[in-house]
């Protein structure tokens with residue numbers, strides 16, 4: 001790092017936790033976060049976001065949601081809008097996480113509309129992109145990521161990326177214990193920044209690009225040391241206070 005971009009470590013709790021577990025985890029983190037220079041974010045299940053936003057007000061941690069509806073309001077049973085998230089103090093929202101793309105059939109067009117919906121209400125979208133193992137093995141990585149980015153660029157333009165975060169998460173590394181090597185991560189992060197720079201070099205230089213995929217205390221340091229890796233999006237390891245703090249501690253500019 002060392003480039004003016006403040007590192008960000010985001011935990012993705014997925015569908016884990018309970019009020020009691022969340023409280024214990026957050027209090028354990030808050031008690032020891034003063035030694036961490038990175039910005040820290042936890043992305044919680046919808047039902048807990050409001051309570052967590054209240055607890056985290058005035059701290060160096062922020063709360064995010066894990067998805068949102070692309071539509072602003074209306075007959076969309078079971079959905080949660082950007083305005084609702086903004087209303088309860090949510091700051092960030094994951095958009096296009098690979099589990100949303102694969103299990104809930106969110107295609108590039110829908111992900112792009114969610115990005116626009118989030119950003120139009122002042123939420124910071126964390127746009128997740130990444131290739132599957134088959135796509136990597138058939139040398140499609142850059143083409144897949146270019147398409148994922150281009151769908152959002154076509155819908156939103158480059159300007160909103162000044163207030164957005166991108167997360168590179170190779171699908172084969174999420175929850176598998178397999179991690180991209182620092183060189184593999186850097187190669188794709190540089191590609192993402194370079195692709196955005198074709199539209200606006202200043203915006204591209206400022207956008208934070210997180211790496212996600214089996215980040216742990218033991219590998220975070222070498223990943224975060226790469227020039228274009230500005231922190232991490234952390235699933236499993238974000239549920240353990242000690243491990244998550246260890247990851248946060250090595251994210252510094």
Ligand code: PEP
Nearest residue numbers: 174175212213214235236
């Ligand atoms: C994720 O959920 O985005 C993720 C990267 O999970 P894990 O760290 O468990 O691979």
